[in-house]
Amino acid sequence: MVKRSRIIAFVLIVLLLGGAIGGTTQNILKHINLGLDLQGGFEVLYQVQPAKKGQKIDKTVLASTAEALDKRINVLGVSEPSIQIEGNNRIRVQLAGVKDQNQARQILSTQANLTFRDVNDKLMMDGSDLKQGGAKQTFDQDGKPSVTLTLKSAAKFAKVTKEISSKPYPNNLLVIWLDFQEGKDSFKKEAGKKHPKYLSAPTVNQVFNQNTVSIVGNFTTKEAQTLASLLNAGSLPVKLKEIYSTSVGAKFGQQALHDTIFAGIIGIAIIYLFMLVYYRFPGFIAIVTLSVYIYLVLLVFHWMNAVLTLPGIAALILGVGMAVDANIITYERIKEEIKLGKSIKAAFQAGEKHAFTAILDSNLNTIIAAAVLFYFGTSSVKGFATMLILSVFMSFLTAVYGSRFLLGLWVKSGFLKNKPGWFGVHKFRIHKMEENVDTLSLPTRFDRFDFVKMRKMFFAFSGILLAIGLAVLVIFRLNLAIDFSSGTRIEVMAKSPLTTEQVKRSFDKLHIQTDDITLEGKNNEMAAARLKGVLSKNEIADLKTALKNEYGTEPNVSTVSPTIGRELAKNAIKAVLIASIGMILYLTFRFELFMALAAVIAMLHDAFFMVAVFSITRLEVDLNFIAAVLTIVGYSIHDTIVTFDRIRENMRLKKRLKTFQDIVDVVNISIRQTLTRSLNTVLMVLITVVSLLIFGSPAIRNFSFALLIGLLVGVYSSVFIASGLWVVFKGRELKKKGVIKTVKTKRKISDQPQV
Numbered sequence: 001m002v003k004r005s006r007i008i009a010f011v012l013i014v015l016l017l018g019g020a021i022g023g024t025t026q027n028i029l030k031h032i033n034l035g036l037d038l039q040g041g042f043e044v045l046y047q048v049q050p051a052k053k054g055q056k057i058d059k060t061v062l063a064s065t066a067e068a069l070d071k072r073i074n075v076l077g078v079s080e081p082s083i084q085i086e087g088n089n090r091i092r093v094q095l096a097g098v099k100d101q102n103q104a105r106q107i108l109s110t111q112a113n114l115t116f117r118d119v120n121d122k123l124m125m126d127g128s129d130l131k132q133g134g135a136k137q138t139f140d141q142d143g144k145p146s147v148t149l150t151l152k153s154a155a156k157f158a159k160v161t162k163e164i165s166s167k168p169y170p171n172n173l174l175v176i177w178l179d180f181q182e183g184k185d186s187f188k189k190e191a192g193k194k195h196p197k198y199l200s201a202p203t204v205n206q207v208f209n210q211n212t213v214s215i216v217g218n219f220t221t222k223e224a225q226t227l228a229s230l231l232n233a234g235s236l237p238v239k240l241k242e243i244y245s246t247s248v249g250a251k252f253g254q255q256a257l258h259d260t261i262f263a264g265i266i267g268i269a270i271i272y273l274f275m276l277v278y279y280r281f282p283g284f285i286a287i288v289t290l291s292v293y294i295y296l297v298l299l300v301f302h303w304m305n306a307v308l309t310l311p312g313i314a315a316l317i318l319g320v321g322m323a324v325d326a327n328i329i330t331y332e333r334i335k336e337e338i339k340l341g342k343s344i345k346a347a348f349q350a351g352e353k354h355a356f357t358a359i360l361d362s363n364l365n366t367i368i369a370a371a372v373l374f375y376f377g378t379s380s381v382k383g384f385a386t387m388l389i390l391s392v393f394m395s396f397l398t399a400v401y402g403s404r405f406l407l408g409l410w411v412k413s414g415f416l417k418n419k420p421g422w423f424g425v426h427k428f429r430i431h432k433m434e435e436n437v438d439t440l441s442l443p444t445r446f447d448r449f450d451f452v453k454m455r456k457m458f459f460a461f462s463g464i465l466l467a468i469g470l471a472v473l474v475i476f477r478l479n480l481a482i483d484f485s486s487g488t489r490i491e492v493m494a495k496s497p498l499t500t501e502q503v504k505r506s507f508d509k510l511h512i513q514t515d516d517i518t519l520e521g522k523n524n525e526m527a528a529a530r531l532k533g534v535l536s537k538n539e540i541a542d543l544k545t546a547l548k549n550e551y552g553t554e555p556n557v558s559t560v561s562p563t564i565g566r567e568l569a570k571n572a573i574k575a576v577l578i579a580s581i582g583m584i585l586y587l588t589f590r591f592e593l594f595m596a597l598a599a600v601i602a603m604l605h606d607a608f609f610m611v612a613v614f615s616i617t618r619l620e621v622d623l624n625f626i627a628a629v630l631t632i633v634g635y636s637i638h639d640t641i642v643t644f645d646r647i648r649e650n651m652r653l654k655k656r657l658k659t660f661q662d663i664v665d666v667v668n669i670s671i672r673q674t675l676t677r678s679l680n681t682v683l684m685v686l687i688t689v690v691s692l693l694i695f696g697s698p699a700i701r702n703f704s705f706a707l708l709i710g711l712l713v714g715v716y717s718s719v720f721i722a723s724g725l726w727v728v729f730k731g732r733e734l735k736k737k738g739v740i741k742t743v744k745t746k747r748k749i750s751d752q753p754q755v
Contacts, residue, residue: 134231149212176201312387318692323399328681344420359400372578373385444673487532490547587641606632609710609713643678663734
């Protein structure tokens with residue numbers, strides 16, 4: 001009897017979810033904070049240095065500096081700036097959406113120490129004599145922009161003007177400087193010249209017993225407003241040295257956002273179509289839960305008030321491919337149980353139970369890699385890691401519990417009884433219960449392949465490739481991006497196709513020597529150049545202005561100091577090592593040491609293969625590449641765990657491994673049973689990655705290519721390397737214990753039990 005109430009409940013739940021998603025998604029997307037790589041902006045990492053001898057840089061000084069920077073940012077009108085203290089002497093500032101990046105850079109680091117001096121550089125008054133908030137943009141009698149200052153003491157100003165006015169010209173000039181550094185500049189030396197820190201030098205012929213001073217220095221209205229705001233913000237208590245900076249033009253950000261979302265829509269649409277065609281009704285359930293998964297990730301990201309970056313969107317899209325993995329594992333197990341002759345209800349319950357441990361273990365390992373990535377990564381990489389962790393967590397909830405609940409409503413309703421076709425299982429493949437067929441003897445489409453027998457061939461094949469890769473790496477080394485090698489990277493976008501010669505001429509006009517210029521984009525409308533040296537903030541300002549005037553778009557400029565380059569390289573190596581150790585410990589606890597060692601060796605095999613490919617292709621290795629390596633590290637283990645979980649399950653069915661052939665049989669059967677799942681899963685993730693590679697932003701193209709290589713080599717190593725290594729390790733262990741006497745066999749595949 002069909003229980004229609006459960007079907008009605010399913011329909012109502014789906015309609016409710018659809019209504020909630022459709023009614024609130026637009027509002028969520030509108031209020032998600034976009035990173036500077038998606039809306040344009042500016043990021044700088046300062047090293048805090050003492051402003052005077054004997055000054056100690058402690059937590060109090062760092063906090064007061066961060067507060068002073070926050071006041072300056074208020075001048076720019078930037079909403080939700082990010083100011084973070086890092087380590088013992090660094091402050092990172094992120095300003096997403098800032099319109100005038102040159103002004104932002106100037107305002108952040110300019111000391112704005114106002115001083116009144118005589119012509120001999122003798123300090124008469126300084127910024128401490130200003131009343132709090134006493135600077136104001138005004139206009140003089142001729143209507144020119146000026147800055148009016150309100151002083152704390154009229155008497156002190158009277159004393160200063162009395163001393164100055166008593167001297168003959170030109171010694172009766174009161175020189176007003178901004179950010180003056182004693183001993184380096186002199187008014188007499190600079191008289192008649194425009195100096196960037198020199199404001200004005202009015203003649204003082206009388207005593208002024210007043211607390212207001214008007215500064216006129218050929219300002220524009222905007223310059224006068226900025227100066228007044230800086231003076232009100234106060235001086236910085238320390239010196240700030242730029243050791244890392246990056247800026248993204250607004251058009252670059254908009255284009256990156258559009259391209260990546262478009263790539264995601266295409267990739268996800270293909271996944272939905274595949275799941276519906278291949279898995280039939282459970283595939284439809286997967287589409288519902290995947291849609292809920294995407295919605296929940298965006299909703300929680302919004303609640304966290306987190307910043308969505310370009311790698312973060314890539315992580316979300318990649319997460320869809322990984323989220324469907326849990327559905328595929330579960331549905332393949334349900335199909336196996338149906339083929340054994342079980343009822344739909346019994347197959348559903350058994351499939352859910354057997355799939356759970358593999359899903360749990362693989363997801364936890366991915367979280368280990370993402371957590372390490374978050375700890376060692378910089379801002380954009382942290383955004384990727386945050387989204388990856390959130391994606392894994394949400395996929396577990398929706399794919400495991402959500403799918404189980406929704407599919408369970410139909411199974412328990414009785415509507416699917418005697419309808420294996422709804423699960424993609426043909427009736428002629430179903431065995432009768434009296435045939436006593438178990439999962440060990442259940443035939444698969446891969447029964448003619450002896451994967452273990454070919455292990456030595458695959459070991460040799462991988463060994464040769466790795467040796468070639470090592471030789472290439474030693475000879476050519478990696479093409480390190482400025483993230484690791486230090487220097488400056490400049491990206492230019494134009495409305496029409498660019499040529500290398502054209503861009504080179506633009507840099508030559510600015511007297512900038514580039515190491516290389518590469519053209520990017522679908523029609524070569526983008527160009528990237530790299531410099532060994534680190535440009536100063538003034539050089540960057542001039543560069544941005546000149547290229548914007550020439551090409552109509554503000555260029556992206558990133559700088560990395562040698563100190564930060566070495567630090568990032570060191571952290572990247574640490575991240576891979578710590579992730580590997582964490583996974584070994586977890587797999588040893590959950591499985592056994594030999595499985596852990598085999599899985600991690602296969603994982604390192606994948607990571608090194610990716611490095612070798614990038615060395616051969618001469619593609620840039622940047623922080624996003626490290627994010628890709630750690631993602632593949634987690635995914636490779638993810639794939640291997642599913643195979644090892646099935647080996648562990650089949651070992652329990654086998655009761656005891658008496659001969660080496662028993663080990664071979666268990667591993668071969670386990671690989672055959674999980675290979676469809678492995679191929680389907682990697683296909684789903686590949687669809688998203690290829691979509692990102694073809695349609696996504698050029699900014700993450702190398703990242704997408706690294707993922708593509710890693711995914712292909714990852715499924716290869718899980719099937720042919722990790723399993724083969726475990727066979728070798730397990731065989732030697734049992735031989736030492738005296739359980740088996742030989743590790744060689746002449747048994748053929750045809751001798752294995754067939755159904």
